[in-house]
Amino acid sequence: MFDRKKLEEIERKKQEWLNFSKDWSERKPEFKTYSGIPIKRLYTPLDIAELNYLSDLSFPGFPPYTRGVYPTMYRGRFWTVRQLAGYGTPEDTNQRLKFLLEQGATGLNLVFDYPTLRGYDVDDSRVEADVGVGGVNINTVNDMEILFQDIPIDKITVSLVNCNPSAAISLFSMYLVAAEKRGISFKVLDGTNQNDFLMETAITFAPHIIPPKHSFRICCDIIEYSVKNVPKWHPISFVGYNIRESGTNAIQELAFVFANAIACTQELLNRGLKVDDFAEKFSFFFSAHNDFFEEIAKYRAARRIWYKIMKEWFKAEKPSSYMLKFHVQTAGCTLTAQQPLNNIVRAAYQALAAILGGAQSIHVDAYDEALCTPTETSALVALRTQHILQEETNVVNTVDPLGGSYYVEYLTNEMEKKVFDYLEQIKEQNGIVEAVEKGWIHREILKTASEYQKSVETGELKIVGVNCYRVEEEIPTEIFRPKPETVQIQRERLAKIKKERDKLKVQEALNKIREKCWTKENLMPYVLDAVRAYATLGEITNIFREEFGSWKPPYILGLTVKVTQ
């Protein structure tokens, strides 16, 4: 990008400057990013001397999309304000969703409680404590209908945070059938599933996980069905966010996500689909952590990496197949229980990084999330954080404002290099599915998480209110409490449905799913039929648990992890 002669001149001047400043001391012997990339005192054209503007950056909307996927970015349209919501009964959450829409949210982001995410019904005696906590409780299509009552799902986009494929297949089916019953065609439904096998087998632990390869198969069944029948829907969101929350760094976040996307692409190609039939339906979900510039570089590098993978490796031809679009959530793991109002500041800076990195939709965390499910007050502050960024800061009015920054471009290049190196390591494990089966992924995550914790404990990494600037605190007054009657309400509703439904029809539909488990047929149509007959989430997921068995998480830390059987 720079003239050779000019660079030589700069090099000479730099030596002069280093000489001049050699007696100036610095606060620390070394500075580095959260992922460990050394940070120099100053960046100059010398650090990005090899950068080629047209092939490495180019213009927004042009490959390799480093500067953004759309030519006008936020000058054309703001990112989608997509705040996470879900708690208690479907009625409770229906109200919260309406509240968010009235307050200016432009998309919905629906989170389910643990029993729902793991595919257990509310009448299972072991799940009581978790019902309606941290998400909404769903058992049958009837709950799903109540959840979206009077919400125009043919007009707004709905993101379903149904992480585990083994339960996501039922939850997505319930959403589709709920739409069908309102006379809404699958063709107009727009939104996203989470549906990520890494969530089921590597990022979260739970009793009775199904083995990675079966979780991966169901994930791909959902994608295949959706691509063919629900054309606007995004059947998978590769979850970098939770990978990051589990303790990894920015490089691992991108590498795990892309390794997973590569595996899905390969599997769908094996099933006879063409890359341009499905790649544009992949969506991505990243974290916005504390290291401001590294996060921005991460998003910019991610677009360039995805372009190379899809264009160069998989020979995609449609631009939408190699344009990376993504949702961002500010990092919940950076929030502190101490001095919780400080979290407003953290989340705002993190969201700013996502914007400077060109995100398509954003969720800002509420300040009380280290203590409880967000209250209405904290949820509103989070929502308004987005509105302040949109309306007041003026950061949205030019595309990729940090493009050309010596530091940001240097970091973008470093991120790209390191992610490709890491992808190579995953390849050596025979790809992501085997890397999970062998516990390699789990060990990698734990290694980074432990290092992070250590640097917090030694004070090398400062967290305000935790290892510095601590105060004796008053007990916060407003804490969100789940309603105790949720279990009862949900149990009564489920009992009524079980009594009234056509038992024979349910049994037949469930048997059909069981029969198809060990064939290569796509399971989705059979799950849809079961859902139409009011089969429950637990009944369907139990079939997978029974057929595929419980998978023991692999050997970690020299401990054999005991699992409940």
Added chain:
Amino acid sequence: MERRIRVLVAKPGFDSHWRGTLVFVKALMEVGMEVIYTGNQFPDEIVESVLQEDVDVLCLSILSGSHLRIIPKIAQVLREKGAKDTLIIVGGTIPKQDIPELKKAGVDEAFMPGTPLHEIVEYIKNEVEKRKGKR
């Protein structure tokens, strides 16, 4: 030879936030404690494991917000079934005002997010030492 401190670490119910738990497990192992990590278990299974393994300490990690609905039951049943001296500690997203209720149910201590690992390690060592004296 002195008996190593035996610790059982479990995640009650469905809460899937395992990062802190395993980082914690690793820290206990590094100071020489003997750790059994059960992963996610339902309450009755945790009680069963504690009684079977004859541990000095039970550590429960929970970040799902359902601590008041799940932890007291475990503690009460354990105390009833004779595990009177087992140190029971809880870590996770526990609001300060919930700690008295947990303690009333038989929990010895609850640690809020951001507690340094070495503080918990010291606490365990001191408490186990005290209880040995009583035995």
